[in-house]
Amino acid sequence: MIDLNALRADPQRFRNAWQDRGESIDVDSLLALDAKVRESKVKTEGLRAEVNAASKAIGAVAKQGAAALEAAKAKARELGDQAKAVDAEREVLERQLTDKLLILPNVCLPAVPTGKDASANVVSATWGEKPQFAFTPKAHWDLAPALDIMDFDRAAKLSGSGFVALKGAGARLSRALISWFLDTHTLTNGYTEWAPPYLVSTQQMVGTGQLPKFRDQFYACRDDDLVLIPTAEVPITNLHAGEILEAETLPRKYTAHTPCFRREAGAAGVGTRGMTRVHQFDKVEVVWLTRPETSEADLMTLRGHAEWLLQQLGLHYRVLDLCTGDTGFGSARTFDLEVWAPGANAWLEVSSCSTFTDFQARRANLRFRDKGGKPQFVHTLNGSALALPRCLIALIETYQQADGSVTIPPVLRPYLGGLEKITK
């Protein structure tokens, strides 16, 4: 949620920012509604104050006799009824305003390149080179079933299209990656590991910004008012919702492995072949709750943690500095890490590292306090480090051999019982 005070103080800044995002938002009507809400509030509160004063005085009135008491009660009751009526109006207006605020996107940081869509994203770094093959490299959707480590047909039988079942060395490789990612974050990068619930209440989805705007993107268990998490960002960021954290405990650096469930409504067709876009996938997420003044630098550190993993795996990747038009709803700045898949002949997004500034913190009421100071909102950051399926794809496609086998990068071998190569 954006800061309404800031919007009042400098509406033009927000107009420009939203325009850069390609959003047309009627700032004037928003401000008009806000003014109405506040006017209504002043009215309600004035009446309430009168009611309170009248009630307080009633004790003394009682001593003047029953008739006086009854008169005083009647008067107070009348005031109370008036206050209730005005307050009901206020409530309606306030709900209207809140509904509008909840679907307003965040404002991008000044450093974000201005642009309309993905074509304006800037490649801000590239690591490694495209691997060269003496043969025509295969895509994972051919390679992996041939090695008997991915089964798309049986997954479809169980759950329909957009699912995959990993088998044997495929399942184990996925598990090895998860363990190595988590170990790196906890042992080297100073993260604390969580294993959170995968089902959360819809309130949490409001906190991180998926709701109310993106209701069709995730799976809901409506009988229980729970949703399947589309990313660990949701439970992890909301862990401290409503709390006031001591400043010296910041930054909180959390990591978690969870499955992620996404309906991917409207995504059918392009770029969905094989395991590149599935309804359920594993991901290791990193989340920071940090101080506003360090959050921009922290984002670079977080991004570095994700990049380090790709480097250790020896995978060619690039970093996109997303432009204003391509930056996600709640994000103020996002770097996407895309890994090269030589078989599919495509860049695959394996990580998205973002700062949400205080956007999520306002929604989730996530604050911190310096000793003796006032509570203020933290900044929240998160990033994938990394998403499993596309790492698997890149690994398999990058390290495939002419005979259809796949070699394992040295860093993963300890997690695979020393396995050096996957063969049929």
Place this chain on the structure above:
RNA sequence: GGACAGGUGGCAGAGUGGUCGAAUGCGCGCGCUUGGAAAGCGCGUAACGGGGAAACUCGUUCGGGGGUUCGAAUCCCUCCCUGUCCGCCA
């Protein structure tokens, strides 16, 4: 799923219709004390929102929502959560 007991400030914990935004303790801040610190002593210390240049002031908030009442932390209804016991169960 059933029965019972609970849910109060940053934390612990008192509070059964007005004098309660709420005792007390801890924590935290400032001061005194001290060579310095600890202890001790004194004072201060909830959040959010409105108005105001400010001093300040008004409103809301005692798990959520609703109700009774002139007035609710306190009474009633309902939902959620926690604990204990029972049931069920990986």
